[in-house]
């Protein structure tokens with residue numbers, strides 16, 4: 001039996017602007033994970049991937065080739081088999097995940113990552129992280145159109161990343177422990193739609209929106225320095241400023257603003273929406289001793305779920 005895992009992720013700063021070439025920072029959420037378990041199956045039974053959490057169980061037939069299906073599990077398995085240059089083996093891969101789906105936590109990228117890793121290991125080989133990263137990015141594209149690539153990168157490498165599209169990946173270490181609360185508005189929102197709406201705004205008034213993207217990029221650069229020097233106050237302030245720019249990009253919502261406000265009032269260093277926006281999650285940087293207070297403030301303000309993650 002073979003077992004592999006991959007974490008969830010959250011964007012700390014820089015979403016949306018990253019689509020326009022600016023830097024963004026994302027961190028892995030180590031406690032929430034996708035797990036794939038591979039078992040050899042009887043000869044002739046073929047490759048079966050069972051993902052009960054996603055209501056999916058499918059057989060990858062011989063010779064399926066490239067993306068004949070629009071099922072992401074099928075797509076990653078076919079692409080991984082193509083790279084390995086083999087027909088589907090007799091194998092059953094079972095996927096389980098604690099990562100809430102469609103909420104900006106990278107559930108799809110984590111599941112693609114574990115399927116590719118499990119398949120390679122079961123065939124007594126391994127993919128380099130760079131190969132898995134490219135494969136998972138292809139699946140992300142299949143879904144989201146023009147993803148920046150930040151989600152797959154942070155999930156595959158499982159390290160905080162300072163991500164600039166088209167540049168070499170810049171991993172970094174932080175000084176001290178940064179505690180975050182991630183709160184879910186419970187409102188479903190498609191990243192693709194928010195990204196499309198920002199694009200329309202940008203195309204109508206590039207002279208107005210380009211400086212906003214650049215200002216966000218500047219905040220992200222300062223945030224990396226704050227993380228590297230353990231400057232909580234500065235990071236909190238940068239997070240708050242980033243939220244104001246995201247409001248200008250029209251990707252916040254009443255529910256997100258309510259949670260952001262509640263976290264700040266309860267003493268968070270800073271709070272902002274995270275990811276595509278319009279719904280989904282927000283993130284708050286909180287001193288360790290205030291975590292319970294901020295958590296209850298978020299729940300009182302309507303959060304349907306609050307997770308804690310620490311970056312150290």
Ligand code: PMV
Nearest residue numbers: 015016104147148191275276
């Ligand atoms: O909704 P999420 O967490 O997958 O984040 C999307 C981040 C965007 O910058 C809005 C889009 C992207 O591809 O980077």
